[in-house]
Amino acid sequence: xxxxxxxxxxxxxxxxxxxxxxxxxxxxxxxxxxxxxxxxxxxxxxxxxxxxxxxxxxxxxxxxxxxxxxxxxxxxxxxxxxxxxxxxxxxxxxxxxxxxxxxxxxxxxxxxxxxxxxxxxxxxxxxxxxxxxxxxxxxxxxxxxxxxxxxxxxxxxxxxxxxxxxxxxxxxxxxxxxxxxxxxxxxxxxxxxxxxxxxxxxxxxxxxxxxxxxxx
Amino acid sequence: xxxxxxxxxxxxxxxxxxxxxxxxxxxxxxxxxxxxxxxxxxxxxxxxxxxxxxxxxxxxxxxxxx
Numbered sequence: 001x002x003x004x005x006x007x008x009x010x011x012x013x014x015x016x017x018x019x020x021x022x023x024x025x026x027x028x029x030x031x032x033x034x035x036x037x038x039x040x041x042x043x044x045x046x047x048x049x050x051x052x053x054x055x056x057x058x059x060x061x062x063x064x065x066x067x068x069x070x071x072x073x074x075x076x077x078x079x080x081x082x083x084x085x086x087x088x089x090x091x092x093x094x095x096x097x098x099x100x101x102x103x104x105x106x107x108x109x110x111x112x113x114x115x116x117x118x119x120x121x122x123x124x125x126x127x128x129x130x131x132x133x134x135x136x137x138x139x140x141x142x143x144x145x146x147x148x149x150x151x152x153x154x155x156x157x158x159x160x161x162x163x164x165x166x167x168x169x170x171x172x173x174x175x176x177x178x179x180x181x182x183x184x185x186x187x188x189x190x191x192x193x194x195x196x197x198x199x200x201x202x203x204x205x206x207x208x209x210x211x212x213x214x215x216x
Numbered sequence: 217x218x219x220x221x222x223x224x225x226x227x228x229x230x231x232x233x234x235x236x237x238x239x240x241x242x243x244x245x246x247x248x249x250x251x252x253x254x255x256x257x258x259x260x261x262x263x264x265x266x267x268x269x270x271x272x273x274x275x276x277x278x279x280x281x282x
Contacts, residue, residue, distance in 0.1 A: 004245060007243070007245075050235055050238045050239060051231075051234065051235060051238075053238050054234040054235065054237065054238040055234075057238070057242075058234075068242075068243055069237070069238075069241070069242040069243070070242050070243055070244075070245055071238070071239070071240075071241065071242035071243065071244045071245075072238045072239055072242070073244075074244070074245045085245055086245065089243075089245065093243070096243065107233060198225075198226070198229055200226070200229060200230050200233045203233070203234075203237060204237075206237040206238075206241035206242045207237075207241050209241065209242045209243040210243055210244075
């Protein structure tokens with residue numbers, strides 16, 4: 001069984017890293033793109049398979065011009081089946097590779113430090129209080145998102161049901177602009193001590209691997 | 217939050233973020249898809265990741281109250 005990690009372009013060399021279960025990585029050219037794979041043994045999959053997959057994808061970011069991460073779980077019985085699937089998706093994959101080229105993904109979350117205690121004594125007052133709180137939260141989310149989105153090639157905002165998550169956004173940022181981007185995030189955190197700002201990355205562009213209009 | 221606490225929280229969130237991306241984002245290329253890891257349904261793994269994230273948030277709240 002062949003496991004697929006990512007579709008890349010401009011691969012200098014395979015990363016010095018083992019795949020799932022310690023398997024050797026392999027680069028399979030399909031027309032002008034390259035599929036990075038490894039052979040899965042018949043042994044039960046190691047419990048950290050998903051982490052191993054993620055670490056290979058991250059390592060690829062350093063050695064390829066463009067990386068489109070593949071969601072964990074793409075398995076093919078043989079090379080012919082892999083080539084057939086990748087060939088069938090070539091136009092979309094090329095378009096995605098071009099859109100993420102030279103970029104990494106940064107994740108920015110704002111977490112509310114605490115929920116202000118409710119002082120309302122009746123239903124109407126309570127609802128008004130909640131409305132004010134929700135509006136303030138939305139304004140804060142926009143205040144962090146808009147300047148960041150302007151400095152990114154693309155961005156996505158995730159809706160979270162958890163009230164503690166004020167904002168959860170992913171930004172596709174040109175590699176040489178990540179430091180400036182991070183400074184901006186840090187400055188926002190300094191200006192807004194009422195929220196905790198969590199910035200992770202740089203990541204491979206997982207959230208931009210599918211064109212926005214087709215994304216779930 | 218102290219610098220050390222902040223750093224360990226950052227590390228926890230980074231690992232969760234990695235797993236979350238691997239399972240929930242990226243292009244889906246249908247081959248012979250196996251939806252289980254070591255006999256555990258991936259949907260279940262996803263749920264575990266979600267619960268772990270909630271746990272991290274609760275911990276964060278508890279820390280910020282101190």
